[in-house]
Amino acid sequence: MSKIKFLATLVIVISLSLSIVLKESTNSTPYQRLKDDAVVLAFGDSLTYGYGVDRIFSYPSQLENKIGLHVINAGVSGEESSEGLFRLPSLLKLKPNLVILCHGGNDILRKRSHEQLKMNLLKMINLIKESGSEVLLVGVADFGLLGFKTLSVYNDVAEQTGVMYEENIISYIESKASLKSDNIHPNEKGYEMIADSLIKILKSNKLI
Incomplete structure (x- = not known):
């Protein structure tokens, strides 16, 4: 040659x-794979708490059973994002490895400022990141003339922060009466679908 x-x-x-x-x-x-002793913090309002069903069927409980990791249910029914922002720092002292953030539904229902909701979500994500935890943001639905659709604020926040993002599951459940226990909250099957959707995100990012 x-x-x-x-x-x-x-x-x-x-x-x-x-x-x-x-x-x-x-x-x-x-992202790094979550270890067997990892702690997951599910932070939000009634959608996290599991309103409408026994709490063993809330999405955090079903998620814990499916992935075998400790999942803390830190949902408070009726809470707005401003209240959540105030409550979050004390929970971050638990040193979770992952925080699932599903918040703002009550802001939307009570027609609070979308810009303020966005700022509160950004501040929450900043606090979570500063604590050393990963973030999985869950988009919450708004109700329009054509039905339920994820509020654009969540897409903006996800794009701006670069966090893991589940965009569609809440909107899908809200559009299906068969998956709800009332006009707003999921039933057992609906909460299970939330858990399954989050698992897909975690698997695709190789956290589990």
Whole structure:
């Protein structure tokens, strides 16, 4: 083999190697797998608390049973995001490895400022990140003329912060009477679907 052909072959091999490395780097997850003793904090309002069903059927309880990790149900029915922002720091002292943030439903129902809701969510996520925990944001539905649709605030927050994001499950459940215990809250099957949707997100990001 001539020197020129050898150099050309070497360049091709190096280029292919770099391409593989870059591809693997692009496809890799920035998250670390949750250990067996990891703590998950489910933080929110009545959708987290499990209003409408026995709490053993709330999504945090069903999630705990399905993934085998300790999941703290930190849902408070009727709470607005401003109240949640005030309550969150004390719970972060528990040092959760992951916080599932599903908040703002009461702000939406009571027609509070969307801009203020966005600011409260951003502040919550900032607090969670500063604590060293990962964040999984859950979008909450708004009711419009064409039915339930995730409030655009959540998409904006997810894009701005780059956190894991489940966009559609709450809106889907809200649109199905068969998955609800009343006009707003899921039934046992609805809460299970929330848990399953979160598991898909965690698996896709290789946390579990």
